[in-house]
Amino acid sequence: MSVKHKIFGSTFNTFRSKDIKNNLVTFIVDDNESFMSNFVYIKEEFEKNGDFEFFFFNKNNLSIKNLKKLSKSKYIFLNDNFVAMAYMDFHPDTIITQLWHAPGAFKKFGASNNDDKNEINLIKKSNEKVTYLINTSKNISKFYEEAFQIDKSKIKSFGIPRMDYYFKNHKNLREKFDEKYPIAKGKKIILYTPTFRNNKEDNNIFNFLDLDEFNKHLGQEYILALRLHPKIREFYKNDIHSKYDYVNVSDYESEQELLLISDLLISDYSSVVVEFATLNKPIILFTYDFDRYLNDDRGFYFDFKKDAPGSIVSSSEELIYTIENNLFENDNSKFLESQFDYIDGEASQRIVELLLN
Secondary structure, eight states, X not given: OHHHHHHHHHHHHHHOOSOOEEEEEEXXXXXXXXXXXXXXXXXHHHHHTSOOEEEEEETTOOOHHHHHHHHTEEEEEXXXXXXXXGGOOOOTTOEEEEOOSSOSOOBOOGGGGOOOHHHHHHHHHHHTTOSEEEOSOGGGHHHHHHHHTOOGGGEEOSOOGGGGGXXXXXXXXXXXXXXXXXXXXXXXXXXXXXXXXXXXXXXXXXXXXXXXXXXXXXXXXXXEEEOOOGXXXXXXXXXXXXXXXXXXXXXXXXXXXXXXXXXXXXXXXXXXXXXXXXXXXXXXEEOTTHHHHHHHTOOBSSOHHHHSSSEEEOSHHHHHHHHHXXXXXXOOHHHHHHHOSOOSSOXXXXXHHHHHO
């Protein structure tokens, strides 16, 4: 992998421009244009502040034309890792900002979850090129310092732009959902967002969730909306829409729309829990494989069973019983205090003001 990154860096350095365009803002994306929501709000904020040119650069594209344009950028934004930067020489006036795609510090990531010294060194070398790393709270900066192997002076706890979404006006979202999934009309939405596991068997969630019993006890009041992690979908290659009385929203365009219209979230170790906790709605953490996940996948930045938001259950029966009897743990105030310095819809404004001033 490092050979590929070295080739990318060498090509960039060979063809890079010596000049810089002070109004050129570049967003680095992947083939799937993942995690775009941060970029949407940053772009809107720049548009409020002047005449800027915007460029979306695919980090898997070695086009000489695109590399030259990237090298001319005054402002570069990242949403994910781009370790080829370890071998790229940017203009000294270029400002590179890592927004990251998830709020808070939940399960360990980056160098916090890596024992390979070469990979850790590559993470460190690439993040030496970063001017600012944005997170959501000073309380979690030490975790980001470790995960990114970055100097703490570069970390700014301004909040991430995607959270600004919840402070915008949104109309007819539920009507749009019901039109797409008529079976959901008149029912409360339970959104289930299981994360990916390294243990393949644990990704087949219907081995652990008894959907027949779920619908028998809860089907009159609720509809289950399942949003699968992209890596999990290989376990459901057939038509899963018709097998059970639920809706598959894995391809639904906006995850944040789903969070906003859902009445309850079922998840596990996914960082979507951090975002949903700000909406003050019930959360259930369905941790049927807790010990295996803790030992074989990732650890956490806190005591999961003690500090995670919501109610924790380990079986389908316990999950159904908790929902049926409204046994929700609703006070997430301590968790939110640990994860956010601001919940105000102004993260994009703070970030852009920092860069322009």
